[in-house]
Amino acid sequence: MDLGFLLQALIPSWNSVAVLLIFFAYLAIAGSILPGKLVPGATLQDGSRLYYRCNGLRALILLVGLLGIGSKMNFVSPTVISDRGLELLSATFIFSFL
Structure with missing residues (x-):
């Protein structure tokens, strides 16, 4: 793998940022x-x-179902995550600091 290609793939595109924002939404x-x-969490300082x-x-099953329907209707590519893997990784890393 070429170093220039790797560095270029680490720069997030607007498409990868849009995919990530849609996923967060x-x-x-x-x-x-x-x-x-409903499950109780840890006890806070005030008790x-x-x-x-x-x-x-349920959210995962719904997401897989929606992606399957979107893929069948040619609305979304089933390889969108693997095609933009490094871009999504770097966009997620940048969002973690914002």
């Missing part, structure tokens, strides 16, 4: 809408607890 919407068991909705498996 999906996680926010699915996490707030999908039903799930109270936050409760978390465990719906990750």
